[in-house]
Amino acid sequence: MKKVLAIATLILTVLISCKKETTTTEPVQITPSPPKEAEIVEPAGDQCYAWRANGSVIELSFNVNSHQEVNGKLSYNLAGKDKNEGTLIGNMKGDTIVADYTFNSEGTSSVREVVFLQKDGTLIEGYGDVVQANDKVSFKDKTKLKFDQKNTLTKIDCKVD
Numbered sequence: 001m002k003k004v005l006a007i008a009t010l011i012l013t014v015l016i017s018c019k020k021e022t023t024t025t026e027p028v029q030i031t032p033s034p035p036k037e038a039e040i041v042e043p044a045g046d047q048c049y050a051w052r053a054n055g056s057v058i059e060l061s062f063n064v065n066s067h068q069e070v071n072g073k074l075s076y077n078l079a080g081k082d083k084n085e086g087t088l089i090g091n092m093k094g095d096t097i098v099a100d101y102t103f104n105s106e107g108t109s110s111v112r113e114v115v116f117l118q119k120d121g122t123l124i125e126g127y128g129d130v131v132q133a134n135d136k137v138s139f140k141d142k143t144k145l146k147f148d149q150k151n152t153l154t155k156i157d158c159k160v161d
Contacts, residue, residue: 046072049123049153055079058151060088060116060123061158068092074101074114082106088114095119100136111136115145116153123153 051058056079062072070092075085082105090099097116102109113136115126126145130137139145 046158048156048158050156051151051153058125058153060153062088062097064092070097070099074103090114097123098142113138115139115142117147119147121155124149125151125153 046061046063048059048061050060057077058075060072060074062070062074064070068091070088070090072088073085074088075083077083084103084105086101086103088097088099088101090097095118097114097118099114101112101114103112104110113130116123117126124147126139126142126147128142128145129140131140132138
């Protein structure tokens with residue numbers, strides 16, 4: 001028992017005498033950089049695009065506000081099919097317009113999701129598998145859309161109404 005008590009006292013003495021050396025370090029100075037100027041994106045005004053071939057016409061006019069919201073008009077007058085025209089309301093996501101196209105065709109109002117890719121000053125409409133829900137036709141998977149360059153809308157001067 002004396003040996004255990006002696007060993008315990010020895011260990012305690014060693015532990016107490018081994019103080020950790022405390023070093024005082026100066027706090028790291030962080031110099032804030034000046035705030036950056038906010039980038040203000042002004043609306044570009046109306047932008048107009050059209051595609052014409054073999055008696056068919058697609059016309060799109062829209063504007064994008066500072067919140068990247070898209071508002072405009074879209075019309076399809078395809079040879080051999082009924083003309084439909086309506087409004088476009090959506091968002092600009094990078095180089096892509098994703099919007100709801102509300103239109104009248106054959107006396108019926110419909111809503112269809114449309115996607116246009118901006119490329120080299122043109123717009124290319126996206127196509128893909130669709131689903132219908134809540135009286136709206138939407139793309140199943142926007143990441144799998146195909147952009148067919150044969151129906152490329154080119155920039156035109158906007159008509160003054």
